[in-house]
């Protein structure tokens with residue numbers, strides 16, 4: 087059975103689609119499934135932001151087929167690991183369930199790189215064009231660590 091990882095941000099059009107594509111590219115597809123969702127509902131059914139698609143493409147990754155969706159309570163049973171992009175996503179996701187086993191699946195993604203520091207992946211949506219490259223670099227670095235850990239743990 088596949089190990090399932092969910093990447094979560096606010097809109098599911100900028101950061102978590104990049105995180106999904108980057109982590110999936112570092113894991114064997116026969117053992118791991120990577121998906122993404124947003125805490126908000128604005129972009130259900132939408133493709134990723136054009137700037138995320140372009141940044142991924144610059145790094146030889148195609149994320150253009152992804153479709154936005156909103157995280158729901160059933161996801162806590164479906165997924166083994168839930169990585170959120172920032173502290174606000176973290177509190178929004180925890181609010182969806184009271185189950186401590188579900189809460190234990192949720193991690194602030196950059197804590198894998200900077201343990202216990204609760205550093206945010208900055209939301210590039212309203213920011214400067216190079217915000218997307220900065221986010222890509224952060225996610226690429228932390229996804230290397232996550233992929234190595236997951237492969238070691240589940241093989």
Ligand code: 4NP
Pocket residue numbers: 095096097098099100101102128209210211
């Ligand atoms: P994301 O960025 O959480 O990285 O996908 C955002 C995209 C859209 C909105 C907020 C954040 N929005 O308010 O529509």
